[in-house]
Amino acid sequence: MKIKIIIFLIILNLNVVNAETSLVDSNKIFKNLRCLVCQGQSVGDSNSEFAQTIKLVVRDQIKEGKTEKEIYEFLIEKYGDWIVYKPPLNKVNFVLWLFPYLVFVAGGTIIFLFLKKRDNH
Amino acid sequence: MLSNIGNTLLSLNILIGISIIYFSFKNLNNSKTLIGKKIYHLCLFQSTFIIICFLTLVSAFIVSDFSIITVYQNSHSLKPFLYKISGTWGNHEGSLLLWAIILTIFSFFFLFYNKYHPKNYRIYSLIIQNILILGFLFFLLFNSNPFSMVSPTPKEGLGLNPILQDPALAIHPPLLYVGFVGSSIYFSAAMASLITNYSGKLFAQSIKNWVLISWSFQTLGILAGSIWAYYELGWGGFWFWDPVENASLLPWFAMSALLHSLIVLEKRNLLYFWVIILCLLTFILSVTGTFLVRSGILNSVHTFANDPSRGLYILIFLSLMIFASVLLFFSKFKNNSYNLNSNSKETFILINNWFMIFYLITVLLGTVYPIFTEVLTDHKVSVGPPFYNAVIIPIVVIFLFFMSVGPRIKWIKNKFYNLNLLFKILIASIFINFFIIYLFQGYSLMSNFIIISALFLVFASLMDLYKSLKKQNIELPRVISHLAFGFLILFIGLNYNFSIEKDFNLKVGEKKVFENYSIEFQNLKLEDFKNYKAVIGEFNISKSDENLNQSLYPEIRIYEKPSTITYEASIRSDLLKDYYITMSNIDRSEYYNIKFQKKPFMMWIWISVIFISLGGFLRFFKNAKKYY
Amino acid sequence: MQKNIIKLSIISLIIFIIGVFFIGLNKSSIYDTKDLVGQKITNIQLDHFSENRIITGEDLKKNNFTLINFWASWCAPCRDEHAMLLKLNNDEKNLKILGVNFKDKKNNALKFLKDLGDPYDDIARDEFGKYSINFGIYGIPESILINKDLIIIKKFIGPISKDDYNFIKQIVRKQ
Numbered sequence: 001m002k003i004k005i006i007i008f009l010i011i012l013n014l015n016v017v018n019a020e021t022s023l024v025d026s027n028k029i030f031k032n033l034r035c036l037v038c039q040g041q042s043v044g045d046s047n048s049e050f051a052q053t054i055k056l057v058v059r060d061q062i063k064e065g066k067t068e069k070e071i072y073e074f075l076i077e078k079y080g081d082w083i084v085y086k087p088p089l090n091k092v093n094f095v096l097w098l099f100p101y102l103v104f105v106a107g108g109t110i111i112f113l114f115l116k117k118r119d120n121h
Numbered sequence: 122m123l124s125n126i127g128n129t130l131l132s133l134n135i136l137i138g139i140s141i142i143y144f145s146f147k148n149l150n151n152s153k154t155l156i157g158k159k160i161y162h163l164c165l166f167q168s169t170f171i172i173i174c175f176l177t178l179v180s181a182f183i184v185s186d187f188s189i190i191t192v193y194q195n196s197h198s199l200k201p202f203l204y205k206i207s208g209t210w211g212n213h214e215g216s217l218l219l220w221a222i223i224l225t226i227f228s229f230f231f232l233f234y235n236k237y238h239p240k241n242y243r244i245y246s247l248i249i250q251n252i253l254i255l256g257f258l259f260f261l262l263f264n265s266n267p268f269s270m271v272s273p274t275p276k277e278g279l280g281l282n283p284i285l286q287d288p289a290l291a292i293h294p295p296l297l298y299v300g301f302v303g304s305s306i307y308f309s310a311a312m313a314s315l316i317t318n319y320s321g322k323l324f325a326q327s328i329k330n331w332v333l334i335s336w337s338f339q340t341l342g343i344l345a346g347s348i349w350a351y352y353e354l355g356w357g358g359f360w361f362w363d364p365v366e367n368a369s370l371l372p373w374f375a376m377s378a379l380l381h382s383l384i385v386l387e388k389r390n391l392l393y394f395w396v397i398i399l400c401l402l403t404f405i406l407s408v409t410g411t412f413l414v415r416s417g418i419l420n421s422v423h424t425f426a427n428d429p430s431r432g433l434y435i436l437i438f439l440s441l442m443i444f445a446s447v448l449l450f451f452s453k454f455k456n457n458s459y460n461l462n463s464n465s466k467e468t469f470i471l472i473n474n475w476f477m478i479f480y481l482i483t484v485l486l487g488t489v490y491p492i493f494t495e496v497l498t499d500h501k502v503s504v505g506p507p508f509y510n511a512v513i514i515p516i517v518v519i520f521l522f523f524m525s526v527g528p529r530i531k532w533i534k535n536k537f538y539n540l541n542l543l544f545k546i547l548i549a550s551i552f553i554n555f556f557i558i559y560l561f562q563g564y565s566l567m568s569n570f571i572i573i574s575a576l577f578l579v580f581a582s583l584m585d586l587y588k589s590l591k592k593q594n595i596e597l598p599r600v601i602s603h604l605a606f607g608f609l610i611l612f613i614g615l616n617y618n619f620s621i622e623k624d625f626n627l628k629v630g631e632k633k634v635f636e637n638y639s640i641e642f643q644n645l646k647l648e649d650f651k652n653y654k655a656v657i658g659e660f661n662i663s664k665s666d667e668n669l670n671q672s673l674y675p676e677i678r679i680y681e682k683p684s685t686i687t688y689e690a691s692i693r694s695d696l697l698k699d700y701y702i703t704m705s706n707i708d709r710s711e712y713y714n715i716k717f718q719k720k721p722f723m724m725w726i727w728i729s730v731i732f733i734s735l736g737g738f739l740r741f742f743k744n745a746k747k748y749y
Numbered sequence: 750m751q752k753n754i755i756k757l758s759i760i761s762l763i764i765f766i767i768g769v770f771f772i773g774l775n776k777s778s779i780y781d782t783k784d785l786v787g788q789k790i791t792n793i794q795l796d797h798f799s800e801n802r803i804i805t806g807e808d809l810k811k812n813n814f815t816l817i818n819f820w821a822s823w824c825a826p827c828r829d830e831h832a833m834l835l836k837l838n839n840d841e842k843n844l845k846i847l848g849v850n851f852k853d854k855k856n857n858a859l860k861f862l863k864d865l866g867d868p869y870d871d872i873a874r875d876e877f878g879k880y881s882i883n884f885g886i887y888g889i890p891e892s893i894l895i896n897k898d899l900i901i902i903k904k905f906i907g908p909i910s911k912d913d914y915n916f917i918k919q920i921v922r923k924q
Contacts, residue, residue, distance in 0.1 A: 036780045036887045037780075037887055037888055049852075049878075049888070050887045050888060052878075053852075053877070053878040053879065053881065053882060054882065056877055056878070056879055057879050057882045060879065075882075077788075078785075078882060078883065078884070078885040079780075079785075079885050079887070080782075080784040080785065081784075082780055
């Protein structure tokens with residue numbers, strides 16, 4: 001039985017590799033950028049002058065062969081962290097990225113301790 | 122005139138609230154076992170008056186009485202009748218009045234329907250609920266009075282923001298408010314339970330239905346907001362992790378956790394203090410959400426006119442509530458001994474709560490984090506969809522597996538797992554996932570896991586459904602909600618992976634061809650309507666390998682009152698997919714920016730959510746038959 | 750004892766959060782550019798408006814101070830600041846003004862300058878607005894004051910006001 005699962009997972013993984021080697025997706029990048037002149041909209045969702053210019057620049061940079069990460073870094077340098085919806089992991093944002101997992105681990109530990117206490121009785 | 126009636130009724134309700142509190146305390150000290158008739162009558166008056174007060178405002182909107190500022194700012198005499206009415210709660214002041222109504226009516230019903238519970242517990246609940254009511258009435262009367270006058274009386278109103286003139290948004294606030302304002306009643310009940318030491322099974326029974334009803338309505342309210350965003354905002358998405366959406370999601374997580382642990386309290390008399398924490402937390406989160414949305418502290422799509430004094434008032438109210446509940450909780454908290462077996466339903470419900478709290482903390486942290494960085498480090502950050510997706514989605518996979526197994530486990534101590542069956546379901550899920558990839562296209566590793574786990578939950582629940590229909594003592598409401606949740610995640614996963622989205626510029630007569638699609642911008646015309654002008658585009662979508670030929674008509678609308686431009690998406694939905702086109706003008710150019718999307722299974726996402734809440738309503742009616 | 754510590758820390762956490770909310774109420778939630786001050790602008794490349802050449806960072810390093818002003822003929826607030834720019838150009842010998850014509854038609858731009866006067870020591874052209882991104886521009890008019898080392902001293906969002914004018918004068922004359 002278990003062997004079957006492993007075979008399936010290998011087949012799956014082959015497909016996954018296929019899916020992930022595709023090109024840089026401009027729509028995805030637009031969605032991850034905040035339109036600075038709008039109220040809570042992404043560049044992808046907005047059609048403001050600013051969003052249109054950003055779209056042009058991002059498309060150009062994709063053509064130049066820049067990776068997604070390089071494009072974000074370029075825009076952060078020009079506009080600050082405010083422009084990306086995924087805050088980079090740095091000394092200001094580490095609480096944001098780590099705290100949820102901390103809560104997750106702590107919650108698991110608390111439940112585990114409850115059960116262990118009981119099992120020892 | 123209407124303004125005077127409204128103000129009088131508000132003041133009268135404050136007096137009634139104070140006297141209810143006064144008579145309740147008096148009633149506590151006498152030895153009678155029944156609650157005095159007087160209190161019932163006062164509560165009845167209180168509810169009646171607040172409803173009349175609300176109807177006064179509604180009629181002011183219907184007759185377009187522009188001497189009232191709220192009406193003047195949010196209505197217009199030419200506005201369609203439905204939106205005149207919904208305009209009542211489409212603004213800050215009117216929606217606060219809706220808050221007050223729900224607080225009051227829930228207070229009355231809770232008193233009325235809980236006759237078999239001890240007097241002191243009921244009276245303390247009433248007192249605390251009335252303190253909340255008073256807090257909001259003072260806020261209404263002195264800070265955000267919906268009946269304030271403007272002089273001289275304007276001839277015409279400024280009109281309601283056209284993007285708010287939508288049926289889904291008309292019902293969105295009432296649904297949502299029954300949900301999270303309704304949670305106030307178990308906040309009060311939890312406080313009363315701590316004060317009077319009324320705990321255990323009976324306490325659980327007294328609040329169970331209130332949790333169910335608020336949870337079901339909250340679910341529907343979130344859905345209505347989501348549908349509105351999909352149709353009206355023209356972005357083609359249905360969930361943006363905007364602070365406003367998060368504010369409605371936070372109490373939902375807390376309610377869902379409460380809904381489950383309440384079963385443990387009722388069946389096994391365990392987790393009392395945890396249930397109390399969740400009761401208190403739900404309403405505290407509701408008020409926090411209100412604070413975040415209305416104070417203008419966050420940058421969001423929502424535009425309540427900003428006024429710092431409002432934020433300050435809600436913040437003070439919130440702090441008092443938090444401190445009162447935390448201090449009371451500390452003074453009553455005892456360390457109980459727990460009696461849990463690792464292989465029991467109780468444990469699985471705790472696991473549900475563990476995940477819910479994780480989601481809650483993640484969303485809460487993401488929502489308020491920009492405030493913290495701004496205040497503490499003077500640094501602005503944005504937290505949006507990619508953050509939530511990255512943190513939450515992997516955990517959802519594990520959650521779905523627990524969710525599939527949990528309900529099949531017995532109370533106290535489960536004898537054995539039916540591992541063989543689960544294994545078969547898993548194999549089937551993986552197989553189907555493989556099939557989807559094979560037939561359509563591959564997707565990322567994480568999507569694989571999401572689809573597999575969602576399928577796993579769907580199959581496990583389908584089996585339960587089958588048993589339940591054969592009357593094997595399995596709870597139908599639960600099965601419906603869980604099954605629908607499995608489908609929801611499945612459809613979201615498929616929708617996410619198989620959506621097609623194209624963003625391009627066209628002018629009239631041009632054609633865009635990509636993959637198998639061809640989209641032709643055929644025509645553009647200008648039309649005059651009653652309260653707006655519209656630029657309407659005609660687009661033809663065809664597909665080379667299918668017999669597809671659809672015309673879509675997105676619009677750009679120019680409203681006069683208030684002067685706004687909106688972009689109306691044109692959507693063709695059927696059971697399997699939606700085609701979605703929005704068009705917007707590019708300044709100083711004859712080109713238009715076109716956004717074309719194909720979104721599979723949109724309809725099923727909405728239907729799944731309706732069924733999730735349907736489970737809640739079914740359970741509610743079942744309980745109501747049993748206990749009342 | 751241990752319990753009290755837990756209680757105390759929970760209460761201080763709540764006070765901390767409420768305190769942050771309280772201060773946050775008075776902060777603006779709109780984008781601002783204060784983080785960009787002190788940054789060096791790299792990779793400057795602009796097409797010259799009329800000549801067939803490219804303006805680069807090297808050109809700007811020759812000036813003690815440069816005010817890079819983004820403008821267009823279709824932009825109404827740009828008219829409001831025009832007088833200030835003319836005055837700066839006249840009075841301040843330490844300051845060069847580089848105008849960047851933003852998403853504009855060449856003829857309209859020329860007419861604009863003919864009607865209102867030309868305050869620019871040099872003009873570049875950004876036909877599609879692409880180069881403006883490199884300067885962190887998000888709406889016009891916007892101006893950036895930089896020094897010899899291409900370090901941003903200040904960004905001005907919207908038209909240059911009387912106060913901005915005085916600020917620039919003060920900075921430029923300190924040298």
